[in-house]
Amino acid sequence: MNKKLAMMLVCTATLSTTVWAAADEKSIAYTAAKETASTDFKLAKSKCDAITGNPKDVCIAEAKATRVHTEANAKATYKNTLAARTSARKDIANVDYDLEKTKCGSMNGNDKDVCIKQASANKVAALADAKADKKVVEARVDAKDDKVKAEYKLELEKCDALAGQGKDNCFAAAKSKFGK
Template identity: 40%
Template sequence: MNKLNMTAIAAAIGLVFSAGAMAQNMSKDAYKAADDLIAAEYTTDKAKCDPLSGNPKDICIAEAKGKEKVAKAELEARYEPTAKNHYKALVAKAEADYAVANQKCDDKSGNDKDVCVKEAKAVKTRIEADAEAQMKTSDANRAASEKSAEAGMKARVEGAEARQEATTEKVDANYAVAKEKCDSLASDAKTRCMDEAKAKYGK
């Protein structure tokens, strides 16, 4: 499974929620033209999968569908630059990457496949959790700017809670990966592995 560049992803999350990104806009004609282009590219990409078979074909199709889904979500975010649409664009990227990674896991077997799947899910969970925390924080801050100092305090609390929720989700995902890796062991080694995982992730 290809390792995602988490630094680049974090930068992208910060960018899409920035004031500059929110200021973007496009005309209805430009939107329609871009949408038509996305559809045409998907048809071309999918046609390239036709000569393939088995898992390579499944991976190819997943990549084509993922590319289309991400492009459409990003187009919506440019056309209507709201925090929610930018969040949807990030989630679309996470889901597309997960779909491809999950298909690539089919080339593995046994515990290696199980770990591969869990790792793919963990990456998806981390991206979605961070994106949701950013959206909630952005919404809370915007609401605070329109209201009183009391609203500002509420915004800070809501932002902190959103970040805590994201941290919990990421810990749970990483713990699931650790447990899956322990399953390849036996007897005392497996017990020690599980104890270490529980201690590391506070379970």
């Protein structure tokens, strides 16, 4: 009996260590990505110091956009949720808009107006795509849940035609198959 208890404790400890290590690896990768993004941003920004005027603004905006892309994608990967992925896409759309708008700063007159309108249209499209993709994923998850419920009810209905131990076995199999 003690050997069984000891073996169960060892297995439980090993499993919890494995789960903890996997979570820790994700955390380490996320932290490393953030640090890399920060370092790369500082390096790119320092290169911008030699430039003046609108090109300097564009250079800094590009460095910031690269940092936000890296951090947002790392965060989405770390959290691994639909909300995190949608948030990352929105952050990226916003920083891309800022970059495009900064690039428009060197233009004049109608060209500048058109450039800003195009940047705005690109942002609206990216945000709309993120929102639509989120709704599509949610709808697919709901549809899958509905299908599983319907299949489970079908299996239970098939079991009703049986009697005795066969019926009990059928119900047990259906519950096991559908995780109920």
